[in-house]
Amino acid sequence: MMELVCPAGTPAALRAAVEAGAHAVYCGFADETNARNFPGLNFTPEDMAEAVTFAHARGAKVLVAINTFPRAGAEPLWHRALANAEAAGADAVILADIGLLAHAADRHPALRRHLSVQAAAANPDAINLYASAFGVRRVVLPRVLTVQEIAAINREIDVETEVFVFGGLCVMAEGRCSLSSYATGKSPNMNGVCSPASHVAYAEEGRDLAARLGGFTIHRTPKGAPAPYPTLCKGCFTSDGQTGHIFEDPVSLDATQLIPELAKAGVSALKIEGRQRSRAYVAQVVRAFRAAVEAQAAGRPMPETMLARLTEGQKATTGAYAKTWR
Amino acid sequence: MTAPLPRLPRPLRLAALPLPLPPLSLFLGAVTRRMVKSHPEMTRRLGDYGGHRFLIDPLDLPWLLLLHPADAAMTAHRRARPPAHDARIAGPLSAFLAMMHGAEDGDALFFSRDLTVEGDTAAVLALRNAIDDAELDLAEELATLSGPLATPLRGLLTGAERATGLTLHRMTRLDDFA
Amino acid sequence: MDLTVGPNFFFWEAETIRAFYRDLAASPVARVSLGELVCSKRLPFWRDEIPAAVEALQTAGKEVALTSLALVTLKRERKLTADLMDLDLPVEVNDLSALIHIPEGQAFWVGPLVNVYNEGTLRWLIRRGARRICLPPELTLDSVAVLAQAGRDEGVPVEVWGHGRLPLAISARCYHARLHDRAKDSCQFVCGEDPDGRDVGTLDGQRFLTVNGVQTLSQSTASMALKVEDLQGAGVSALRLSPQSRDFAAICGAYADRLSGKISGADLAAMLRPMVPGGTLSDGFLSGPAGAAWSGEGTAAPR
Numbered sequence: 030m031m032e033l034v035c036p037a038g039t040p041a042a043l044r045a046a047v048e049a050g051a052h053a054v055y056c057g058f059a060d061e062t063n064a065r066n067f068p069g070l071n072f073t074p075e076d077m078a079e080a081v082t083f084a085h086a087r088g089a090k091v092l093v094a095i096n097t098f099p100r101a102g103a104e105p106l107w108h109r110a111l112a113n114a115e116a117a118g119a120d121a122v123i124l125a126d127i128g129l130l131a132h133a134a135d136r137h138p139a140l141r142r143h144l145s146v147q148a149a150a151a152n153p154d155a156i157n158l159y160a161s162a163f164g165v166r167r168v169v170l171p172r173v174l175t176v177q178e179i180a181a182i183n184r185e186i187d188v189e190t191e192v193f194v195f196g197g198l199c200v201m202a203e204g205r206c207s208l209s210s211y212a213t214g215k216s217p218n219m220n221g222v223c224s225p226a227s228h229v230a231y232a233e234e235g236r237d238l239a240a241r242l243g244g245f246t247i248h249r250t251p252k253g254a255p256a257p258y259p260t261l262c263k264g265c266f267t268s269d270g271q272t273g274h275i276f277e278d279p280v281s282l283d284a285t286q287l288i289p290e291l292a293k294a295g296v297s298a299l300k301i302e303g304r305q306r307s308r309a310y311v312a313q314v315v316r317a318f319r320a321a322v323e324a325q326a327a328g329r330p331m332p333e334t335m336l337a338r339l340t341e342g343q344k345a346t347t348g349a350y351a352k353t354w355r
Numbered sequence: 356m357t358a359p360l361p362r363l364p365r366p367l368r369l370a371a372l373p374l375p376l377p378p379l380s381l382f383l384g385a386v387t388r389r390m391v392k393s394h395p396e397m398t399r400r401l402g403d404y405g406g407h408r409f410l411i412d413p414l415d416l417p418w419l420l421l422l423h424p425a426d427a428a429m430t431a432h433r434r435a436r437p438p439a440h441d442a443r444i445a446g447p448l449s450a451f452l453a454m455m456h457g458a459e460d461g462d463a464l465f466f467s468r469d470l471t472v473e474g475d476t477a478a479v480l481a482l483r484n485a486i487d488d489a490e491l492d493l494a495e496e497l498a499t500l501s502g503p504l505a506t507p508l509r510g511l512l513t514g515a516e517r518a519t520g521l522t523l524h525r526m527t528r529l530d531d532f533a
Numbered sequence: 534m535d536l537t538v539g540p541n542f543f544f545w546e547a548e549t550i551r552a553f554y555r556d557l558a559a560s561p562v563a564r565v566s567l568g569e570l571v572c573s574k575r576l577p578f579w580r581d582e583i584p585a586a587v588e589a590l591q592t593a594g595k596e597v598a599l600t601s602l603a604l605v606t607l608k609r610e611r612k613l614t615a616d617l618m619d620l621d622l623p624v625e626v627n628d629l630s631a632l633i634h635i636p637e638g639q640a641f642w643v644g645p646l647v648n649v650y651n652e653g654t655l656r657w658l659i660r661r662g663a664r665r666i667c668l669p670p671e672l673t674l675d676s677v678a679v680l681a682q683a684g685r686d687e688g689v690p691v692e693v694w695g696h697g698r699l700p701l702a703i704s705a706r707c708y709h710a711r712l713h714d715r716a717k718d719s720c721q722f723v724c725g726e727d728p729d730g731r732d733v734g735t736l737d738g739q740r741f742l743t744v745n746g747v748q749t750l751s752q753s754t755a756s757m758a759l760k761v762e763d764l765q766g767a768g769v770s771a772l773r774l775s776p777q778s779r780d781f782a783a784i785c786g787a788y789a790d791r792l793s794g795k796i797s798g799a800d801l802a803a804m805l806r807p808m809v810p811g812g813t814l815s816d817g818f819l820s821g822p823a824g825a826a827w828s829g830e831g832t833a834a835p836r
Contacts, residue, residue, distance in 0.1 A: 098648055098650035098651065098654075099650060099651040099653065100650065100651065100676060101650060101651045101652060101672075101675070101676040101677075101679035101680050101683075102651075102652075102675065102676070102679040103651075104651055104652065104653055125648075126648065126650065126651065126653070126654055127629075127648075127653070127654040127657050127658070128651050128652065128653020128654035128655070128656070128657055129653060129654075131653060131657045132653055149604075150629075150630070151604060151605065151606050151630075152605050152606055152610075152611055152630050153611075154605070154611055154614075154630035154631075154633040154634070155605075155628070155629055155630035155633070157633060158629065158630065158632055158633045173604070173606065173704065173705035173706075174606065174705070178606060181608075200704055200706060201702035201703065201704045201749070202604055202702070202703050202704060202705070204648060205604075205646065205648070205702065205703055206701065206702040206703075207669075207670070207671040207699070207701045207702070207818075207824065208701050208702050208742070208749065210671050210818065210823065210824050211699065211701050211751055211818075211823065211824035211825050212823055212824070212825060213823050214817070214821055214822045214823035214824070216671060218648065218650065218671065219650065219671065239737075243823050243825075244739075245735050245739055245741055245825075246735040246736050246737040246739065247735070248736070249736055262702075264735075265736060266733045266734060266735060266736070266741065266742070267733070267734050267735070267736060267738075268712060268731055268732060268733045268734070268744070269731065269732070271712060272736070275708060275711070275712065275733055275744065276704075276706075276708060276749070277706075349705055349706070353716065354705075354706060355705055355706045355707060355710075355716065355717040355718075
């Protein structure tokens, strides 16, 4: 069966994910070492150790995301996170930064290393480089590839691949985007936040709800219409008289129906986005996808997931997996 | 799951109208203190946002609620006189209860405009996450507070849940989501 | 401190490119990195200009490197990247996958699109053969200072973004084609209509971003005009100037005057404002509060 890798922003969400059928749960420490460094979220080293015990007792793995880029002069914080993950008994760490990968390979050789999507390894050459230089065992592929390209990559590499199948969707190559810090000073790479809530302001203006990020208007929605979070790349902008979602519509990824093709393309693990989401989201999405991977393993057709209302924009796309997206 | 959120039945709304505020505040304060005390991790997760004042606006109730986590305090206020606050969250009572009990996802309620947020968005996020992790259970807290009346109260709350469609207890088993 | 000119991000006519590098050969910059960074589909239209440009620049005494693409996904793009090694010039790595084609120990440059955020990464790249490193524009002055010092300790010059619309993101999707309701494969090279990219504003009319095919740039032109002393103090060895369609030779000259102390930061900023596309300057990544901010007088984003 394909491995189902599920998000947990809190210990409660981790328990919900495991109980809903996650094969593996990914989570991070409550600091800037992890790319979902949101207020009120994440794990202390003690939380992490308890989470690993809970998951292992139920046959699930815990993967610790230490996937921001260490700040110059502050590398010890990231090095401590690695040591804490190993001490907690984590099954793997998910890393993006070259320097941190080199440190992990050198100091924590027994700790399994996965390459984060934030490393944006988008072709076999990059993946083989990370595999040979740092002993990376699995690569989370960036969300810029088609299914055919994923199949081609898997023919040329010896490590496992993991792909996103559900949730928020980056339209830019991940880990290589500073749109958020341009508008707010805080970025995924440095601070573990994109379009941070601390810089979001909503204002009722006439008949509209205006959403601004760092003072830049990201969208205006009429009263009563769905109100997407003001994620910069899903905003509504103007260019030379045209108005629209120039980068991406406020949609979310749902690749349920592509799971059989992804299996054929050699993908080992399927990832659900949403460490910033509640345990209610985690439980519902994980349960639906566990049923889907079981159906795939048994050769049955994919179930309809009916999860659209949980997603941003309440609309789904198969994203870059279909070539027409480009 | 796709059914619209229930609104508080009209007779209940009318019945709530003349309730005097001081005893209500006293009661809300007791419940809040109990929850904060029995879930210390909630305070830790809130961090500095614990000092913020959150105006909770259950649109189908006649009053506003002001939550100040640092003092474990919650007070009721007349709609006509909203107190000073750092962030406001508005929506039907059922949305708040469903979110608190893990039956509904906060973001989804926000995307569908069942909930709206104004003011310090980061503080609201911290509050939402802290409450989500605490796995609160209003029915249990009320039952515990009521001492010897716990057992009859549990029965009463289950009945109320069925009658109103409000989520009054924590979602635990997967079946709850069906 | 001296000046490096980075690769041109935009899709210009072959003659325009020829004239651009001919002029650049006469300008007071120390080195040039050139080649197609953004879109491999553009390269056939101007690749024949590269040998002459390299020769002109080298004859004028400038160091020259060839850049890799910023995002390599297609087979043909991997081949293109491998072929860069045959040209007997240092390669400027702007997608890490280019490294697999560079033998251990062979010298290369690291461009601003490689994530060098800390000393560990910087040292690993230097051990692998990096001989010049341009840091990502997103870094703060504190980070720049730590990294410039680490580079000095290893004897490798560290350079920072000096001038130009900031490369903020790269995607598999072409936004120029999307704006024209075209698929990427049948884009008809519409990005060629906008020699400095196509501006994107907010619904409230704020200047914000600029799209350039698969790349997203800042609409403001980042300039270190007011930061030269800070960067010198931090041990930075070069400023990178990113090509724009108008007045680029004059801009190179103005930065050279700034480095030699002939003009002040305020003088330089005043000269630049009418020359940069859209007329907005920024330097906020270095000292905050956000990338779009400008530390001097005049327009500050986001208004």
